[in-house]
Amino acid sequence: MRHARQGERLLYDRDLATVPESILDRLRRTRRAWILIHRRPDPDTIGAAIAIADLIAAIGGEAEVIADEPLSILEGASSLPALEAGPDPRHIPVPDRIFLVDCASDERTGGLLARHAAAIAGVPVSIIDHHPGDHQTIDEESWVDATAAAACEMIVLLALRLGVGMDRPRLVRAAAAGLVTDSGAFGHPSVRGRTLRVGGALIDAGAPVAETIRWAFRTSSIARMRLHARAIARMRLFAAGRVALVRVRSADYAATAAGPDDVEGIANRAIEGAGVQIALMVADMSDGSLRLSARSHPGVSARTVAQAFGGGGHEQAAGATLRESDLPRLLRVARGVVGR
Numbered sequence: 130m131r132h133a134r135q136g137e138r139l140l141y142d143r144d145l146a147t148v149p150e151s152i153l154d155r156l157r158r159t160r161r162a163w164i165l166i167h168r169r170p171d172p173d174t175i176g177a178a179i180a181i182a183d184l185i186a187a188i189g190g191e192a193e194v195i196a197d198e199p200l201s202i203l204e205g206a207s208s209l210p211a212l213e214a215g216p217d218p219r220h221i222p223v224p225d226r227i228f229l230v231d232c233a234s235d236e237r238t239g240g241l242l243a244r245h246a247a248a249i250a251g252v253p254v255s256i257i258d259h260h261p262g263d264h265q266t267i268d269e270e271s272w273v274d275a276t277a278a279a280a281c282e283m284i285v286l287l288a289l290r291l292g293v294g295m296d297r298p299r300l301v302r303a304a305a306a307g308l309v310t311d312s313g314a315f316g317h318p319s320v321r322g323r324t325l326r327v328g329g330a331l332i333d334a335g336a337p338v339a340e341t342i343r344w345a346f347r348t349s350s351i352a353r354m355r356l357h358a359r360a361i362a363r364m365r366l367f368a369a370g371r372v373a374l375v376r377v378r379s380a381d382y383a384a385t386a387a388g389p390d391d392v393e394g395i396a397n398r399a400i401e402g403a404g405v406q407i408a409l410m411v412a413d414m415s416d417g418s419l420r421l422s423a424r425s426h427p428g429v430s431a432r433t434v435a436q437a438f439g440g441g442g443h444e445q446a447a448g449a450t451l452r453e454s455d456l457p458r459l460l461r462v463a464r465g466v467v468g469r
């Protein structure tokens with residue numbers, strides 16, 4: 130426990146007590162682990178995987194991070210430690226435990242468990258996740274804490290409980306990358322005192338939090354900036370300014386040297402407009418479909434709007450695939466959720 134003292138003193142006993150004994154026991158007994166991350170990986174799943182791999186190594190085990198795809202999504206992520214796409218599971222020894230981090234189903238891993246089912250038959254699976262919802266498989270093999278702002282918040286608590294201190298630069302950097310991004314730079318409603326206390330322990334241990342916030346939230350390609358500016362300039366308001374609609378067309382990509390991936394974040398911009406209660410971004414995709422991204426303020430359900438078109442998501446952030454002919458109904462549904 131010697132190394133844990135420094136970080137541990139920064140956290141309340143009640144923070145550390147939120148970790149179930151059962152998952153600590155499973156980690157202590159793990160000799161060889163596979164760590165599986167979710168599809169379209171983000172810094173939280175990658176940071177949590179790196180941090181838990183380091184934590185398992187620190188207590189005498191071995192761990193391999195296994196991903197379904199190359200991790201090029203994180204190019205330029207200078208504040209996140211490098212992670213190669215994991216080894217081919219066919220070429221490494223069978224683990225005695227598998228951890229799913231920041232996800233709770235094999236569907237979310239891209240089907241890695243199913244693909245290697247023969248090799249890993251009977252190997253126990255532990256889920257470490259902070260997403261609410263259907264975790265039918267949750268038992269004492271796993272730890273799901275929907276009050277955590279990030280999977281990385283949970284991994285730091287696990288490390289401290291297991292006596293692994295914050296004197297490990299890679300673990301600290303990885304955990305901070307996930308905590309900062311999933312918490313929206315500590316700005317999402319999911320952030321609690323415990324989130325900040327974990328963040329404080331990471332900052333004291335040298336985590337580059339300001340650098341990570343700049344990389345994750347305050348940096349974009351010039352093409353993307355121009356696309357967002359062009360789209361927002363044409364934003365239309367309905368229902369006395371409570372509904373904002375931003376329509377992004379293929380011609381906008383051509384005019385700005387941006388592409389359909391660059392529409393990410395436009396709906397977040399639109400919801401920043403004073404008085405706007407729900408922001409709808411509808412963008413042409415390369416396959417001819419339309420992508421709806423809806424953002425709303427608490428009390429107005431973006432999910433209800435997305436669900437009306439077969440989509441889904443969170444209450445305040447949801448999405449769906451549309452057709453051009455859906456647009457009039459989209460506006461009607463949005464007017465309905467903001468009230469008259």
Ligand SMILES: [Mn+2]
Binds near residue numbers: 174231278280
């Ligand atoms: Mn997450």
